[in-house]
Amino acid sequence: xxxxxxxxxxxxxxxxxxxxxxxxxxxxxxxxxxxxxxxxxxxxxxxxxxxxxxxxxxxxxxxxxxxxxxxxxxxxxxxxxxxxxxxxxxxxxxxxxxxxxxxxxxxxxxxxxxxxxxxxxxxxxxxxxxxxxxxxxxxxxxxxxxxxxxxxxxxxxxxxxxxxxxxxxxxxxxxxxxxxxxxxxxxxxxxxxxxxxxxxxxxxxxxxxxxxxxxxxxxxxxxxxxxxxxxxxxxxxxxxxxxxxxxxxxxxxxxxxxxxxxxxxxxxxxxxxxxxxxxxxxxxxxxxxxxxxxxxxxxxxxxxxxxxxxxxxxxxxxxxxxxxxxxxxxxxxxxxxxxxxxxxxxxx
Amino acid sequence: xxxxxxxxxxxxxxxxxxxxxxxxxxxxxxxxxxxxxxxxxxxxxxxxxxxxxxxxxxxxxxxxxxxxxxxxxxxxxxxxxxxxxxxxxxxxxxxxxxxxxxxxxxxxxxxxxxxxxxxxxxxxxxxxxxxxxxxxxxxxxxxxxxxxxxxxxxxxxxxxxxxxxxxxxxxxxxxxxxxxxxxxxxxxxxxxxxxxxxxxxxxxxxxxxxxxxxxxxxxxxxxxxxxxxxxxxxxxxxxxxxxxxxxxxxxxxxxxxxxxxxxxxxxxxxxxxxxxxxxxxxxxxxxxxxxxxxxxxxxxxxxxxxxxxxxxxxxxxxxxxxxxxxxxxxxxxxxxxxxxxxxxxxxx
Numbered sequence: 001x002x003x004x005x006x007x008x009x010x011x012x013x014x015x016x017x018x019x020x021x022x023x024x025x026x027x028x029x030x031x032x033x034x035x036x037x038x039x040x041x042x043x044x045x046x047x048x049x050x051x052x053x054x055x056x057x058x059x060x061x062x063x064x065x066x067x068x069x070x071x072x073x074x075x076x077x078x079x080x081x082x083x084x085x086x087x088x089x090x091x092x093x094x095x096x097x098x099x100x101x102x103x104x105x106x107x108x109x110x111x112x113x114x115x116x117x118x119x120x121x122x123x124x125x126x127x128x129x130x131x132x133x134x135x136x137x138x139x140x141x142x143x144x145x146x147x148x149x150x151x152x153x154x155x156x157x158x159x160x161x162x163x164x165x166x167x168x169x170x171x172x173x174x175x176x177x178x179x180x181x182x183x184x185x186x187x188x189x190x191x192x193x194x195x196x197x198x199x200x201x202x203x204x205x206x207x208x209x210x211x212x213x214x215x216x217x218x219x220x221x222x223x224x225x226x227x228x229x230x231x232x233x234x235x236x237x238x239x240x241x242x243x244x245x246x247x248x249x250x251x252x253x254x255x256x257x258x259x260x261x262x263x264x265x266x267x268x269x270x271x272x273x274x275x276x277x278x279x280x281x282x283x284x285x286x287x288x289x290x291x292x293x294x295x296x297x298x299x300x301x302x303x304x305x306x307x308x309x310x311x312x313x314x315x316x317x318x319x320x321x322x323x324x325x326x327x328x329x330x331x332x333x334x335x336x337x338x339x340x341x342x343x344x345x346x347x348x
Numbered sequence: 349x350x351x352x353x354x355x356x357x358x359x360x361x362x363x364x365x366x367x368x369x370x371x372x373x374x375x376x377x378x379x380x381x382x383x384x385x386x387x388x389x390x391x392x393x394x395x396x397x398x399x400x401x402x403x404x405x406x407x408x409x410x411x412x413x414x415x416x417x418x419x420x421x422x423x424x425x426x427x428x429x430x431x432x433x434x435x436x437x438x439x440x441x442x443x444x445x446x447x448x449x450x451x452x453x454x455x456x457x458x459x460x461x462x463x464x465x466x467x468x469x470x471x472x473x474x475x476x477x478x479x480x481x482x483x484x485x486x487x488x489x490x491x492x493x494x495x496x497x498x499x500x501x502x503x504x505x506x507x508x509x510x511x512x513x514x515x516x517x518x519x520x521x522x523x524x525x526x527x528x529x530x531x532x533x534x535x536x537x538x539x540x541x542x543x544x545x546x547x548x549x550x551x552x553x554x555x556x557x558x559x560x561x562x563x564x565x566x567x568x569x570x571x572x573x574x575x576x577x578x579x580x581x582x583x584x585x586x587x588x589x590x591x592x593x594x595x596x597x598x599x600x601x602x603x604x605x606x607x608x609x610x611x612x613x614x615x616x617x618x619x620x621x622x623x624x625x626x627x628x629x630x631x632x633x634x635x636x637x638x639x640x641x642x643x644x645x646x647x648x649x650x651x652x653x654x655x656x657x658x659x660x661x662x663x664x665x666x667x668x669x670x671x672x673x674x675x676x677x678x679x680x681x682x683x684x685x686x687x688x689x690x691x692x693x694x695x696x
Contacts (some may be wrong), residue, residue: 279476
């Protein structure tokens with residue numbers, strides 16, 4: 001046996017199993033609330049983050065992306081795939097993991113699964129935006145598209161915004177049944193609807209979250225009344241949109257990071273002169289959020305690296321003193337830094 | 349306890365300890381030889397690789413990089429830092445890990461430490477180039493800079509090129525002592541030298557591998573005689589070079605991927621019109637390698653993502669049937685892909 005590696009060699013790894021234990025220990029809604037606050041705190045210091053375009057490797061079947069960012073003290077990246085054809089093969093459409101590292105030494109601090117964590121941070125980001133932009137007393141949310149993200153969105157809107165009723169619709173009734181079943185006992189009133197039109201009846205918030213990689217039109221203009229907040233999370237890559245452009249023309253649109261959303265979001269349909277507001281400016285008071293009760297606000301969400309950064313830092317901040325991680329020996333740490341070969345030799 | 353995750357949830361992880369066990373099982377020189385062949389095989393099919401510029405996050409103390417590539421079937425990336433100030437703090441200047449994934453599903457195939465593996469692939473790449481460009485019967489190598497990479501370079505040149513003598517010099521005599529000690533019993537004749545001038549006496553190959561992030565001049569023009577092959581691996585980021593430009597003017601320079609080397613390599617000192625040859629073109633016969641015995645050839649090595657790809661694929665190809673890895677549960681794998689929340693719920 002080689003000599004045991006030093007403490008520097010180890011980093012905590014949060015597996016899927018440990019992420020689930022973490023979430024149940026603190027509570028699903030409590031994690032969503034704290035994550036929303038963590039993401040908002042980082043949005044309020046937007047300027048300190050290095051905004052690096054995501055690095056995408058496209059193939060016939062999908063895309064593999066690396067999404068890095070840094071606040072000057074910590075660096076994070078997420079590895080995430082997007083393969084619409086995976087579902088038919090029994091794989092997740094989106095699977096992810098992430099890393100947090102120290103900027104001063106470049107050494108990793110934590111590796112974590114991020115398939116679950118991404119669902120949490122996406123829902124928390126939607127809730128963060130909705131609590132600032134949705135109409136007052138937004139108690140009813142329509143949810144069009146009842147896939148893997150649906151319950152997380154519903155519970156974040158309940159916990160953070162105070163939504164009491166979710167109205168579900170999916171072209172696949174099985175997806176709606178699954179979501180109804182999973183939300184039993186959540187405290188939400190859950191209504192299964194037979195059409196998108198039916199689902200948005202009386203809704204203050206409309207969340208669209210469908211998965212097909214094609215220019216879709218989940219919502220048409222005549223379906224959207226005044227005063228609504230639209231939380232559009234499914235249109236998130238080139239060629240994938242969910243809203244008719246006439247809705248965009250009537251709405252005030254808020255985005256995460258404009259250069260990225262122009263390429264990936266709903267607004268890829270619009271002329272470059274179409275005006276949008278980066279949401280962090282609402283938080284810092286540099287831009288107006290919702291002006292009046294008749295305005296349609298639209299969050300054109302594509303997911304941004306700072307949200308993953310916030311989520312990883314949040315998990316890391318709560319790990320100490322718990323056993324929700326295992327130590328993995330990922331860093332070669334010779335006693336004398338220049339003696340990498342000696343370390344190898346002594347392990348023989 | 350939550351139900352055990354399915355096989356899809358697991359990927360093999362090769363820790364530092366297991367990488368060392370792997371290397372000793374197959375043998376240091378044998379791994380260097382096989383890795384050289386694996387890297388060369390991929391260089392011969394250069395066109396199929398997606399050449400993505402590395403993604404660098406610079407800070408006061410160093411840089412954190414993500415180096416991705418893909419051959420259309422597999423995708424890989426390496427996380428690597430470069431922090432010259434780390435050595436004084438007892439950390440490695442360079443620490444790395446990497447991931448191999450399937451392009452068709454986007455699912456990870458293997459996670460591995462790459463601090464050791466990078467030292468191996470860097471040495472194997474140097475040896476691959478030297479076996480094509482060095483003068484015939486190159487038996488003597490000067491090694492200027494005796495840090496963490498030195499022994500790997502020496503052994504790769506021995507195993508692949510047939511070098512019999514290494515002549516060591518470092519401004520820090522302790523580094524040279526360490527390298528002499530580690531190469532005892534390797535079968536190499538090891539000569540400790542008191543100056544760079546002394547080290548290059550009679551050498552057919554000169555390897556420069558110093559670590560300072562500054563425009564350095566390890567070699568000046570009058571030191572380099574005709575017929576030499578220079579293996580310059582230390583000048584590998586903006587602001588870091590080792591050779592005087594007059595040497596470059598006399599040499600025929602070979603690079604990995606020109607757009608990257610123009611920014612990071614020795615040739616950052618030169619006018620953009622300075623001509624270089626991408627090394628893969630020598631392998632495919634599209635460009636000339638060494639023409640005659642008096643020519644100075646220079647490999648301006650900065651490290652390229654395909655070399656990491658080849659190294660990860662090589663390790664992965666030999667894992668099956670061994671116990672040089674542990675399985676880690678990094679992928680959420682619900683029974684029904686859309687039922688991510690149900691998986692979480694059932695783990696409660």
